[in-house]
Amino acid sequence: MSSHRRITGSVESWRYTPRGLLAAHTDEEKRETRWQYTPEGRVAALTNGNGAQYRFSHDADGRLVREVRPDGLSRTFILDDSGYLTAIQTTGTQGGVRRETQQRDALGRLLRTENEHGQRTFSYNRLDQITAVTLTPTEAGQQQHQMQADTVRFEYDRSGWLTAEHAGNGSICYQRDALGNPTDITLPDGQHLTxxxxxxxxxxxxxxxxxxxxxxxxxxxxRQIMRTQGQLATYSGYDDDGC
Known part of the structure; x- marks a missing residue:
């Protein structure tokens, strides 16, 4: 698709490289987002509609290892031999450095993350579903961000569907139909979303x-053709190709 004209008359357009990669997108407000690629076809830079540019670096296997944001802040991603993320190092424009480490088990499941503000640990059941996330803040986390120790626990039914989330500030419970669709969600304040x-x-x-x-x-x-929200209604139409 190269362009799309809305019923309002506004136009959205796309341009591509000779290899078929997206090179530019212009929205209805004529703001253009541009992509640049390496010879291997990996994104090397993205320039958004405001002119701000993000730059990306990859290793020989094509994995993202560094990102530089428009304000000069950079993030370096450190991977192990299996390609799993083990640390993220963030370097500010004034030279300050923050580091978050990640620990995984032999199956690649995330077990622990740690930074200057706290530590999070993760537990799983025999089906590899996450059952608990525990936050243990550091003194800096408590003082600077008012972080408090807490554990979020997850419950599942025999079919593996999530049935409840419990934390220090309340619980969310789910009832589902035979297909697993949530039919009744009880919110922490007791309200029911059905x-x-x-x-x-x-x-x-x-x-x-x-x-x-x-x-x-x-x-x-x-296919959805109409949706109401209070007094508002949104209508959708499709062409012969379903678009």
């Missing part, structure tokens, strides 16, 4: 404590 589906899981209505938030209409192919 979803009504039809067929093989197509969302029909969302409500909060019985009050309708959004309703959805679909065509014979179950």
């Amino acid at each position: 979803h009504l589906y039809y067929g093989s899981g197509h969302l029909l209505q969302t409500a909060l404590d019985g009050l309708t938030v959004s309703e959805y209409e679909r065509d014979s192919l179950h």
Whole structure:
């Protein structure tokens, strides 16, 4: 696709390199985002609509190892022999350095992250689902960011669907249908967010404590053609290719 004209008359356009890689995107406000690539086809730079540029470096295997942001701040990504991230080093424009380390098990699962503000540890069940994340702040984390020690725990049903999240500030509980779609979500304050589906899981209505938030209409192919939000309604149409 090279251009798209909206019903309002505004135009969005795209340009590509000879290899078919996206070279530029111009939005409805005529702001242009540009991409530059290495000979291998990896993104080397991105310039956004405000003229700010991000630069990227990769290793011989094509993995991202460094990012330089428009303000000069840089992040270096340190990988192990298996390609897993082990540390992120952030260097500020004034030379200050922050470092976060990551520890993984033999399966590559993240076990611990640590920086100057605190440590997070991760636990898993036998199905490799995360069951707990524990935050232990440092003194700096407590004083500078008011961080408090906490553990978020996750529960699952026999089918592996998430049924609850528990933390120090409350719990979120999920009820699901036979297809795993969440039908009732109990929020920490006791409110209920409900979803009504039809067929093989197509969302029909969302409500909060019985009050309708959004309703959805679909065509014979179950594509969304209308959505309400209070007094607002959004309509969608599709061409013969489904776009």
